[in-house]
Amino acid sequence: MRAESETPQSDNPFTIPVASRLRRLPPYLFGKINKLKYEKRVAGVDVIDLGMGNPTDPPDPQVVEKLVEATKDSRNHRYSVSNGIANLRREVAIRYKKRHGVTLDHNSEVIACIGSKEGFSHLCLALMGPGDTAIVPAPSFPIHVYAVVLASANVIALDVRDPSEYLRNIAYTCEHLYPRPKVVVANFPHNPSTTTVESDFFVELVRLAKKYEFLVISDFAYADIGFDGYQPPSFLSTPGALDVGVEFTTMSKAYSMAGWRIGFCSGNSEMVRALATIKGYYDYGIFQPIQIAAIVAMRQCDDFIVDLSAEYQRRRDVLCDGLERLGWELERPKAGMFVWAKIPEPWNEMGSIEFSMKLLDEAGVAVSPGRGFGEEGEGFLRLAIVENEQRLRQAVREIGRCLRREPVVTP
């Protein structure tokens, strides 16, 4: 596994003496498919790209306008502060109160990051080192594994698709591993499996964290994309959560600001301080106009995120209806930006990487092979609902044609 990437990356071993932490990274399983996608694009093929959770919708226009306005102010071109300007952190705290009933001190319990991925990675570096262990969800969003490996710590990946079993296995691991795991990662709505939880999951997680003395990192990237009335619960809204953990949120998904690179880490003040310390050495903060525009987004764009969530729900239905007509087995996700689908027979025998290559080559549809998210993902595909409804219908038609089974009813 390696971070999803649009450009082909080489699998060749380094010829220079790179650090051992680079050599410990797991093999790159998206390589072949990324290379083929790149070649198709270069050859002028109109690839329908459901591979990455990279939103194609633009942000709310008022956010872009604020960015332009703030960029014209010459005072905003200096280095900013690495933990984020105070008004931005205050806005995050206000939003947590409004959405999840959580009270946060924006000075000690909130920090801005260059996207939640950067924050997550540096927090792992701040908390873990050789000999430490983190439990992460499997199948795994790649950075949940890489960040721990890059911190020279060990990974135990536990299947997350049955959340009660995930909790039982966390407890079992804590009982039997010495030294005990130091960190447990939660990620609901989960990428890639789309697993969701209710708030009682976090009550039990906090109980276990206190009993076994581990720290919790909740990755809440899909906080605001829920379907059919489902609102993903925040880990931080659980009593006692602030004693044991933090939660990452992001402007990338619900606000469609992925390229802006802005996210937040909120919660336990000591963990926030650990992240602030390491970031203080590594960076000078996010371009200030981006921070100012993000304040506007959080203050004024509630309707935008409601509408976008409804749009993702329609796309989910178009894709799931279409794939079901092709005879695919899948669970309709309750949240997030992905559909996690079982590879139908007889194609499942090919393995997810080869099958994804076939869909890309013969149908012009790029998807992520489940194997790219670890062994637990084999037999599945992850399809990002980032293209519009018409393109998703086209994707289903092309997949049906490529598998020589046309949909029973053409939408």
Ligand SMILES: Cc1ncc(COP(=O)(O)O)c(C=O)c1O
């Ligand atoms: C679960 C999860 N966490 C984190 C991220 C990265 O978010 P950001 O853009 O804030 O770095 C993603 C993006 O795909 C994600 O799916």
